[in-house]
Amino acid sequence: MNKQDFFEELQELLELDFTLTETTVIGEIDSLNLLSLITFLDENFDIQKTGEELKSITSVKNIIDLIGEDSLS
């Protein structure tokens, strides 16, 4: 997945009204969206995380750090 597709899919997943960039602060993610994010990371990047592990995520950069810059071609 390239970076642009990643931003768009993440925006759709979290139903955000604004366009995402690397520096976007998302804020606290609610529990249902955390579950969606767990599936998103697993299916697209083969990363298995628990809700507890993702609880501290508040920005796009946090998620990129998690999946690794190299995974976004």
Add this chain to the structure above:
Amino acid sequence: MFSLKEKTIVVTGASSGIGKCTSIAISKAGGRVVLIGRNEDRLIETFNKLEGIGHSYYTFDLLNFSEIKSLVSRIVTENGKIDGLVNSAGVESTVPLKVLSYKNLEETFKINVFSGIELTKHFSNKKNFSSKGSIIFLSSVMGSLGEKGKIAYCGSKAAVKNMIKPLALELADKNIRVNSISPGLVMTEMTDKLFASISEQSSQDIINKHPLGIGTPNDVASLCIYLLSNSSRWVTGTDIIIDGGYSIS
């Protein structure tokens, strides 16, 4: 009569039976209807019976699962945000276990279950759905009961009437209500097919099991209007049986 004024409602399976009747009833209640169906000629037939203005129709086969997302985008772009969705599309077949194929099961579940989930998934995105809304799934009393040769149909309708519960919970935060309706035998083209596939005696036995007689699509459409209206604002996650007393006899 409950009012659906200013509401835009999408109806699948709109070219026949309960879907057709519900579409016409929505238009009579003041709503704008977006019809979805496979057969264009029959969709136009339903379209021409709608009252009021602003209605539209989309010829689409819900077996084209991967195209559902773009269909939803197109509908919202052309009609604005949606206030209601009636998942009325359904298939019914009588196939005994020994000849039941995966293909039959897959097609039944794709139309009766999966397409409704996929439509709900995309319509319920806040960019597509109004802040208050109602989603209806058509289940059947067969989702609780059994009939020989109805493994796929009964299984799919049972899935529908239970999956609305987690859907209702997930969408409550968005003020979107999700309910299902379980009709008993209603005289539609699908019922004609059912009667054609079983003996006359079996048909009569089924009819006799309905204390208030066989229903009409209008009976179910009236319930849909209530569930789509603001009068049912506190009703969610519920399956409502409407069967002329069939399931208690």
